[in-house]
Amino acid sequence: MTDPTIDEALRALLPRLRRFALWLARDPNAADDLVQSTLERALSRWSSRREAQSLRAWLFAILYRIYLDSKRRASLHARFLGSLAEDEPTWPSAERVAVAHSTLAAFASLPVEQRSLLLWVTVEGMSYQEVADILQVPIGTVMSRLSRARQALHRLGEGVIPESPSLRLLK
Amino acid sequence: MTQTPPSEHDIHAYVDGHLDGPDRAEVERYLDRHPERALEVQGWRQDAQQLRALLAGDLVSSPGLDPVLVRARRRQRRLSRLAIAAGLMFCLAAGGIGGWSARGMGRGAVAPMADAMQAYRLLAVEHGLGMDITTGNENDLRAWLAGRVGPTAQLPDLADAGFRPMGGRLFATDQGAAAMILYDDGAGHTVSFYVRPPGAARHLLQRGEREQDGLLADYWSRDGHNYAVVGLADAAGRAAVQRVTGRSI
Numbered sequence: 001m002t003d004p005t006i007d008e009a010l011r012a013l014l015p016r017l018r019r020f021a022l023w024l025a026r027d028p029n030a031a032d033d034l035v036q037s038t039l040e041r042a043l044s045r046w047s048s049r050r051e052a053q054s055l056r057a058w059l060f061a062i063l064y065r066i067y068l069d070s071k072r073r074a075s076l077h078a079r080f081l082g083s084l085a086e087d088e089p090t091w092p093s094a095e096r097v098a099v100a101h102s103t104l105a106a107f108a109s110l111p112v113e114q115r116s117l118l119l120w121v122t123v124e125g126m127s128y129q130e131v132a133d134i135l136q137v138p139i140g141t142v143m144s145r146l147s148r149a150r151q152a153l154h155r156l157g158e159g160v161i162p163e164s165p166s167l168r169l170l171k
Numbered sequence: 172m173t174q175t176p177p178s179e180h181d182i183h184a185y186v187d188g189h190l191d192g193p194d195r196a197e198v199e200r201y202l203d204r205h206p207e208r209a210l211e212v213q214g215w216r217q218d219a220q221q222l223r224a225l226l227a228g229d230l231v232s233s234p235g236l237d238p239v240l241v242r243a244r245r246r247q248r249r250l251s252r253l254a255i256a257a258g259l260m261f262c263l264a265a266g267g268i269g270g271w272s273a274r275g276m277g278r279g280a281v282a283p284m285a286d287a288m289q290a291y292r293l294l295a296v297e298h299g300l301g302m303d304i305t306t307g308n309e310n311d312l313r314a315w316l317a318g319r320v321g322p323t324a325q326l327p328d329l330a331d332a333g334f335r336p337m338g339g340r341l342f343a344t345d346q347g348a349a350a351m352i353l354y355d356d357g358a359g360h361t362v363s364f365y366v367r368p369p370g371a372a373r374h375l376l377q378r379g380e381r382e383q384d385g386l387l388a389d390y391w392s393r394d395g396h397n398y399a400v401v402g403l404a405d406a407a408g409r410a411a412v413q414r415v416t417g418r419s420i
Binding site: 003006007010011014015016018019022023032035036039040043044101103104107118119121122123125128139140143144146147150151153154157 | 178179180182183184186187211214215218219221222223225226229230231232233235236237238239241242244245
């Protein structure tokens with residue numbers, strides 16, 4: 001594959017990558033940084049990609065891992081500073097408006113993995129096998145996690161609030 | 172009729188619209204008989220539909236993230252990283268050389284002709300430097316020495332002691348240019364003859380001998396120059412140095 005063809009393939013997936021990044025980081029600037037890091041890593045590791053693997057799943061996996069790594073580093077840093085600040089970032093005010101919809105609000109307050117899982121499966125329409133590959137778990141595990149994610153989303157959407165500190169950001 | 176409940180996989184596939192034909196019919200049949208489960212699955216389907224519709228608005232292009240730009244930024248960063256690496260190498264090298272020289276200077280103050288021993292180590296032991304002049308002709312070497320260090324600098328004739336010159340190298344010292352001539356006896360023994368000006372303090376040396384780090388130095392001063400003969404501090408080297416100094420100047 002030549003550079004322009006690779007760029008074209010990446011460009012086509014950019015909006016999807018950015019949407020995923022936005023729902024992970026929940027901050028437009030952080031989302032842009034995430035997508036940029038993802039593209040950089042993808043370009044540098046392009047030769048190690050398996051041809052059979054879906055490009056979209058591969059990119060989502062990279063982005064997801066970069067996000068988890070940065071989150072882990074941030075929480076280590078926070079612990080180092082002795083502050084147990086909120087784990088979840090707060091929404092920028094403009095986006096808080098968008099959260100008015102109950103399903104969206106529920107989705108926003110899900111843990112990162114459940115949010116990712118639902119986005120991949122229901123919004124992106126990715127196969128369960130692709131998701132299993134990203135999470136590096138057996139497909140049966142994906143099924144049970146998906147059940148829990150759907151239950152959580154529905155429960156939250158109906159206003160049944162579990163003990164989740166992240167709901168504070170809906171005020 | 173009892174019916175085994177559909178697998179978790181089939182339920183999700185039904186929710187996500189991946190199930191067709193008899194599998195789909197079977198899930199629907201099961202849900203008909205289990206209204207509570209049907210209610211839950213129906214809720215999941217609605218949530219999924221809503222999510223799809225709501226998140227469709229988040230699909231926007233971001234021109235700042237175009238792969239072409241990312242490539243360019245990558246290239247630029249790689250270049251500046253190279254520059255930083257080169258700068259770092261330069262600092263390390265400068266520090267190393269500086270440290271090495273400083274070591275020589277510090278010791279030079281207390282240990283006579285330490286520079287002569289360092290020169291020998293660099294040239295004859297570690298082969299870290301090349302020669303400035305490579306010739307066995309003593310007249311050429313004498314002329315070279317006179318031109319670089321001074322017309323009064325003497326070159327010993329060591330042919331009787333079995334040593335022939337191989338070449339010479341100049342060194343910079345605080346006192347001015349110093350020169351080292353390397354001799355070889357054809358049997359694997361090398362000794363060096365080192366000469367430098369005594370410097371502004373006219374620090375001339377008593378004849379003496381000392382050993383350090385496996386090297387042996389014999390040193391003296393004459394006619395306004397400091398001299399040293401340096402060799403390895405083993406039996407063969409000791410004999411070689413004595414043969415040289417017994418003959419020289």
